Amino acid sequence: MSTSSSARRDLFSSIFSLAIIASALFVTQRFVLPLLWAVILCIATWPLYLRVLRACRGHTIAAAAATTLISALVFVTPLVLGVVQAAHQAPALALMVANANNAGIGAPQWLLHLPLAGAEIYDWWAATLGQPHGLAHLLQDGSIARLHSASEVLRTVGANALHRMIDVGFAFMALFFFYKDGLALRGQVSAIGDHLIGTGRWELYSTKIPTAVRATVNGLVLVGLAEGVLLGLSYELAGVPSAVLWAAATGVLAIIPFGAPLAFGAVALVLLLKGSTVAAICIVVWGTAVLFVADHFVRPTIIGNATALPFLAVLLGILGGVETLGLIGLFVGPVVMTLFVTLWHEEKLFGRERE
Template identity: 45%
Template structure:
């Protein structure tokens, strides 16, 4: 009779460990699926909290909060709301003022046609042909009315519906961003401590360093994109004012917003140049173009790489690819997520290759 087979040794705790891992992954996937509509709001709140945390810590360290810690989080959340709402309110007021003029222009075009604009006569070439085409096509009520009604039927209605739905969606995301931001300010110390502890337990010291590097990249990106973009908008807004660009404040704000995306500012000051040129001011248009090129060249090639690359320790090429790829993938939120991911990958690559790896305990600048 053959001897009995030796008993199979089952490692104690192996099955419960696998079950716990499956439970954690399943619950995490379920949680992400439940919250997927609110993930942009949560991500924006985290980015804003990380960007403003040094200032928040400085003020709360000097003026300690009360026992419930509500005042400072409420003030910072309200300040963030005003930063976004005040420019939108200015744009809305300006749009309301212009709406009546646009409506009157629309009615006059339907009744008497669209007269040839003054800027056509200032074109460097082809002015006579453009003027003749304009008079034959849009200069009489029938042609103008046909064009306006065609635009109204095909594009304006659909655009209005899409614009309205997007506005409602953005408002909901913004409100939940502010709500999340308030709680992040209030409980930020505990959230940061728990996050670093989780990274340390899951990935060791390297995980904590990656988390710190990503947070530092958000600071550098805010300085390099937002602050530099505001500076570009302010400087070019002054140039718009003296050059006679229509609505220089709005154009300056649009330039500041577009300048946060690499190569976005030239589109705005290019339109400003065309508007000034259409008024017949060739010298002013050239000055606006030269000022825009100089300001954006200095910002994109000297100031921005020093601010972002100095903190994230990324070469300018990877900063640029992170920003553009982030915008392509995540929209405006990708301005901050792209460089953060690139910085984390670069840190892991340097650790893997053993080149320029900071010692344990070092923190990014």
């Protein structure tokens, strides 16, 4: 066979393979996001699965079921608690949102006493939030403009929550199969990687991905939940209404960099509107202190030390991932930056060898 015929056959073979991959992604596009979450959870908890597998004496189905249950309890329990608390507060909250959207929210008089731009903030509030449907214009979301009653708010929020719960359920179902067939999948992926980029390079890069995922999960999720607990205790002491619900929201937002200030800032605003100025100031001070320690010491230490990434690379990976891919970018971004830094050091090493 001539060289040109061989090259043509390789080209057609590559096009055929890419067409199959593209078709599979097109058919399963609705489930790509839950599958990615399952992959991240599987990588993050794989050492736990291996321990459970040894305890189950090699019975993969029992070990996969047990580890999936443990993972669900760890990651879903806080979500369920937050949903339960939200359900208790949903009617009152929905009525408040609907009324605020329809009638407007009056600007509090204490804004006029703020230094520097107090009067400007008061005027802006009165011109936006203080007007009927001002909340809808501020958020620039057409769905909010159509919310005229508490039942409509509940129906919209409930539909979105049900959609998310279906995704969560599918992700944990996929997680079970990833555990069960994980050893075989890892061997198949390693064989493909060895074939495409060579054994040495594949071993170098494949070891970086699990480390980056586990470090990111520990540095973002676990630290974020810890922030939610610490700030939740302060909410309870300050007498914040629905303190558990606010704590759950803080824990979720704290996973995202700079998300926690939105939560404890909203809590402080609620306290200010109630007239509890001292409690609001204490919440802001305590929240700022917790956030400073977590974001400047704990998270960079956990993620940076495990992945050998500089702090700037960690920050760019997290923020860039969120900006580009949404919530799942929190975990994909640091992995990409880890691979990039690995490539950077590899190229430097190759450059020295060539010299």
